[in-house]
Amino acid sequence: MFHFKRTAEAMVLVSALFAGSAYAETLKIAYIDPLSGAFAGVGDAGLKQFQFVADDINKRNLTGGPKLEVIGFDNKVSPKESLNVLKKVIDQGIRVITQGNGSSVAGVLIDAVNKHNERNPDKSILFLNYAAVDPDFTNSKCSFWHFRFDANSDMKMEAMTDFMAKDKSIKSVYLINQDYSFGQAVTRAAKEYLARKRPDIKIVGDDLHPIGKVKDFAPYVAKIKASNADVVISGNWGADASLLIKAAKDAGLSTPFYTYYFGGLGSMTAMGDAGVGKVKQITEFHSNIKPNKTEKFANAFNAKYGGPPNHLTFYYLRVNNEMYMLARAIKETKSIDPKKIALKLEGMKFESDTGEVEMRATDHQLIQPLYISTVAEAYRDPKNPKTAKFKGTDPDVKYDVEDSGLGFKTDARIEGYVTAQPTSCQMKRP
C-alpha cells in the first residue's frame, strides 16, 4: 500500500516535470492510406489532419495520460498492399488502425482484422474507419472490431432525398453514376428512397458509366439536357466528377447536381467555377456552417497547411470526432487495450462541434447530423485584404476551400436521427 502510494507520488512528480505525460505510454495509431502514387494527395491530407488532431489531444491531455501517435503507412490504394501493411503494423505491435480511402481496402481490412483477432485474441486489432461508406460494413459485414465515423452512402442518400422531397418543384430526376459497387449502390438507394418519399418524381435517366474511363462527358450532358430533368444525382468522385460538371457548364446546363463528393479533397480546384450555384454536396461539415464551433481549430489547421504548396483546408470533422472519441474512451477505461476501448466506444454519445453524435452499439455506425450545401463564390470582405481575389457577395460564404476562391453555403441541416437506417447487423462480440 505504502509502496503504491510512493509510486503514485513519484508519478505525479514526473508528470509535473514533463507536463502532460503521466504515463510513458503511447498509443500508436497506424494510418493506412495512399501516401504514394496517384491518390497520395488525398491520403497525405488525411494524415496531416490526423496528426494535427493528435497533437491537440496530447497538448490538452484529453486521454488522461497516454500520448497518441499517428504513423502513416502507404497502402498504395491497393487492397493487397494493405494486407502487407497490416502484417507490418502487427509486427510493430501497433493495435489500432485507421483507414478511409476505398471501400475495397476497408473491406479487405475488416476481413483481415476479424481473422487476425480470431486467431490471436490476445493481440486484437481495432479498426477505425473514417471514410469508407459501403453500407455492408455496418450490415452484413459488420464487425465488433470495426467502427465507422462517416455516414454510410445510404444514410447520405436518406438525407439528400429528405431534402429533395420537400422541394415540390422537383418532378424528375436523372441519375448518373460510376459503374461499380458504390455508384450502383447510389443508384439503387436513390430509386428506392425517392419511390418511398415522393412516388410522383420520375426517374428520367439512369446512366452507369465505367469508372475513370470517360474522357468527354459532353454526350452524357446532351442526354441529360434532352431528358429535361429537374435535378441530377451523382455519386461520382475524382476526375469523373470534375469532368462531368465542366461539360455541364460548357453546354449551359443549369440543372442542379446533388452529389456526394463533388466538393471532396482536391475537387474544387479541378471543377473551378463550373459548379457555382449548381453543385450541392452532402457532408458532415463544411467551413461555413453556422454556428461553426470548429472555426478556431480549422483556422489553426489552415494556418499551418493552407497556401502553397499544400493548399489544404480543414475538411474532415469526422477525423476530429474519431480521435476525440478515442481519447475519451482511453480516459474513461484508463486503458489502451483495443478490446476495452471498443467496448467503451459502443454506444458512446459525444458532443461534437455540430451537436451530439452517437456510436450506435448495434452496428458501430456513428449517427451524426449532416449538411446539404451548395458551391458558392467566397465572400469578398472589403475590410479583409486576404479576400481580395474572392468574387462573392454573400457574407455567409466566409471561407473558401483549398485556395480555390469557392466555398459552400448551407442549404439544410439534416439531423442524425433522420439519416439513421435500420441495420441487419448481427454482431458477434468476443
Next chain:
Amino acid sequence: MSKLRYRPINLGRWLVWGITALVMIVLPLIFTSGFTLTIMSQIGVGIIFALSYNMLLGQGGMLSFGHAVYSGLGAYFTVHALNLISKGTFYFPVTLAPIIGGVAGAFFGVIFGYVTTKKSGTTFAMISLGIGEMVFACSLMFSDFFGGEAGIATNRVMGSNVLGITYGPAIQVYYLIIGWALVCMAAMYAWTQTPLGRMANAVRDNPERAEFVGYDTHMVRFLTLVLSGFFAGIAGGLSSINYEIVTAENLGALASGSVLIATFVGGAGYFFGPIIGIIVFFVMVTAVGGITQAWLFYLGLLFLIMVLYAPGGFASLILMHVPVIKARLMRRLWLPYAAAAITGVVLLAGLVSVVEMTYHYSAEADTNPGMALFGLAFNVTSYTPWAVAAGLLVGGFIVSRFAWKAVGKAWGEIILGLQERRA
C-alpha cells in the same frame, strides 16, 4: 560422345535445383517474422507469375502489357471455387485448388489469345494492352462475379484437416506456395526443352523462317500464350489462397506492368532471370518503398537504366562473369569494379539527395523545412544542402564516367584474352 559431354551440366542442374529448393524450405526458419513470411510467400507466387510471363517475353518474343488478365481471372475462378467448396457444393482439396486457376487462365488464353497472337512485336503489345483495359473495365461492371470494389473474399481454412494441415497459419501457406512454385518452375523449365518450346524460340528469332519449315507462327504463339496463361492462372490461384481475397487490381495495368518490369530487370533472355527480377522487385517495393515515397521513381529509373545499358537484365550481368571466373581473369576486374562502386556510391548519393529533397520540398517546404538524409539533418529551404547534393550528383557523374571507361577497357582486354585462348 554427346551424352558424356552433357553429364556434368546435368549434375550442375540438379545441384542448382536442389539448392533452390533447400533455400526456399529453410528460409522461414531463419526469418520468422510475420511480415517477412508474407513477403516470401508473395515472392513465391511472383516467381511463378514472372516465369509464366517470360514464356511470352523471353521464350516467345511477345511483349505483353496485359498478362495480369490471366492471373487475375485465374484468381477469381479459384476464389469462387474455394467458396463453393466450403459451402459443400463439391469437393476438391485446397492443396490442388490452384489448378482451377490454371485451367481458367488457360481457358481465357484460348479466348483472347487467338486474336492477339496473330501478330507479334508492337502490334501484339498494343492489343494486349487493349485487352487488359477491356477486362479491367468489365471487372468493375460485373460485380456479381468480380465482387465490385470490395472484391471476393474467401476462407482458406476448411473443415477437412489432413495431417494437421489446415492452411490457417501463414507458414503452411508458404510451404504450399513453394511446393507449387517448385513444381511450376520445373514444368516451365521442361517446356523450354520441348518441340513447342524450341519452336517458340525459333518464332521469336525468325518468324518467317519458322513458317518455311512448316510451323504456323500464329499457332506457336497461340499455344505458348495458352500455356503461359495456365501458369499465370496457377499463380493467381495461389495468391487468392494466400490473401483470401481477390480484387480487381489483380487484373489491372499496374499488375501487368509490374511483372513486365520485374521480368525484364531480372533478365528475360534467361530461364532464371525472372526469379532474380521478382526478388529485386520486391526488395524495391517493400524495402525502398518502406523508406521513401519516391520508390516508384527509383523503380522507373532502374528499369530505364537496365533497358539502356543492360538489356539482358541482372541475369546477363551475372552470367557474363562465368567465363571470366573460369579463365581466372576476375582479378583484372576487381580494381575497375571497386572504382566504379565507389564513384557509383557518390553518384547515387547525389541522385537520392536531389530526388528526396525535391519530394520533400514540393510536399512540405513551408510547414516542415527540416529533413534528415543519411543521418544528417538540414533545412531544405537553405542553399547549402542543394549545392552539396548537386555537387555530389555532377561530381559523381563525372568520376563515374572515368570508372566506367576503366571497366569497359578491362572488359575489352578480357574479351580479347578469352578469344585468344579459344583460338
Next chain:
Amino acid sequence: MEFFLISMLNSLSYGLLLFMLSSGLTIIFSMMGVLNFAHASFYMIGAYFAYQISVWLGFWPALVIAPLLVAAVGMAVERYGLRTVHKYGHVAELLFTFGLAYLIEEAVHLVWGRSSVPYVVPPSLDGAAFTLYSTDYPIYRVFMMAVSVSMLIGIYLTLTRSRIGLVIQAALTHPQSVETLGHNVPRVFMLVFGGGSALAGLAGVIGGNAFITEPGMAAAVGPIVFVVVVVGGMGSLVGAFLASLLLGVLQTFSVALDYSFADLFAKFGYTVDPDTPLAVLWNLTISQTGPVLPYLLMVLMLIFRPKGIMGSREG
C-alpha cells in the same frame, strides 16, 4: 434533332482531339517504327507546361511555347535514350518508352504535386459560341476543332510540299542513300520524334483545360490512342484520322442508346429476371458499355480486318 446535332458536334470535336493525340504517334511509328508508349505522357507534360506558362505569361504564349518545350523534351529523349536502344530493336524501344512513361508521371508528381492543377480556359474563349435550339455550344470546342484542322493541314503540307518533308519521307525508305546525299539521318529522326511529341504537347495544351490537368491524365488516354492507331492501320495518318472520328461518333452516340439484350429478348417474348442465367450481362445497356466499345472495336477489327482501316502493312 437537337440531341442529334449536338452529339454530332461533340463527336466531331472529341474525334479531332483524339486525332491530334494519335497523329504524332502515327507519324513517329510510320517513320521510325517506334511505338512510343510515353506518347500520352507528352500530352500530359504539354498540359502541365501550358498551365505553368499560362500562370506566368498567359494562355496564348503557352499555346506556342509549350509544344516547343515538349518538342525539346522529345528530341532529348530520342537523342539520349531511343538512339541508344535502337540497336536492340523495336521491342526494346517500346520498353524504353514504357519505363519513360513511369518516370514522367513521377516527375510530374515531384514538380506539380499529386492532385489536379487549376489550368482553365482563358476568359476570351470562355462562353458559348452559338446556341443550337436550347443547348449552348462552347467557343472553346470550336477553337479546339479549328486548331486540330489547321494542324492536319499543316502536317499534310509539311510532309508533301516542304523540302524537309521530302527528306523525311526519303529517309524512311532509303536511309543509306539519303545519308550519302549528305543528310544527317539520325538528326532527321530526332526532328521527327520531336515533331511528333510537339503534336501531343499541343493536344495537351488545348485538351488540358478543356478537360482536366492531373497526373492520371496520361494513363487515361494512353490506351485509347493505341486503339486509334491499331484501328486506323498501323502507321497510316489517314487511317488514324478516320479511326479518331469513328471512335468519336461511337463513344458519343453509344451513350444515347439505352438498349440491352434484355430489351431484344423482350421483343421475342422472353423476359429477363434476376434469376435468369447471366442476367447481368443481358441487362447491360449499350450506353453502359460505351467506353469499353473502342477496345471491342479493336478486337473485332483484328478478327475481320487485321491491317486496320487504311493499313498497308501487317505488323
Next chain:
Amino acid sequence: MSTAIELKAVTKNFGNTEIIRGVDLAIPRGERHAVIGPNGAGKSTLFNLISGRYPLSGGDILLNGESVSGLKPFEINRRGLSRSFQITNIFQRMSVFENVRCAVLWSLGYKYSFWHRLGGLKDANLRAEEVMESIGLKARRDTSAGVLSYAEQRALEIGITIAGGAEVILLDEPTAGMSRTETADAVELIRKVSQGKTLIMVEHDMGVVFDLADKISVLVYGEVIASDKPQNIRGNKAVQEAYLGTEAH
C-alpha cells in the same frame, strides 16, 4: 514421269507494276531445274509466289497436281515444298544443331508437342546429325549460327531447307557471294542433297547452272522466253539477245 510443280498463267502485280506476266511452267518430278535471267526479271518474286510468301495476282500453282495458291507458307511446306533464301535466313541465336533440329520437327510429326522432351527424340536428333553431316557442319554442331562464316551460313541455309525431307526444293542463289572453291563445294553439296528430288534454283553463276541443271528456264521481264535443256539454251537466239548477249559472263 509425273509433274511435281506446275505454274499456270501466273501473274503478280505490285500496285500498277506487273512483275510476273503470265508464267507457264511444268517441272517433272526428279528434275533439276534452273531459272536464270537478268536482274529485276522477277526470279525471286517467282520463288516467293511458289512458296506462298506473296499471294498471286492471277493464275494458279499446282504442287503434285493440287492447287496451292492462297495457301500460307507453312501449309505449302507441309505439302512437301521447301525453300532457301537469297539473303541468309537462319535462326541466328540458336546453335547449328538446334537450327537443323527445328527444321526436322514438323516433318517427323512432333508438331506443337509440349509433352515430348527434345533430348529424348531419337529420330529427330539422329536426322539432325545426318543433315549436319551431309552439309559438313558436324564440327560446328554447338556453335551459335550467328557467328558462322558466310559459306557455313549458306550451307546451313541449305541444310535447313532440305532437313524436313521435302520432295520439291527451291534454292534462291545458293552460291551468291561465294569464292570459287566455296562455290565448287556448294555445287557438290547441292548435287548430293537434291538426289532423287525435284530441285528448282535461281542462280547467277552460269558455271553452276550448266553444271547442275537438267533444264533451264529463262525469265526476262516477268516472262519465260525459253525453257529447254542447257545445250539448247546456250544456242537459243532469243536468250542470247535478251540475256547472255547483254550480260555476258
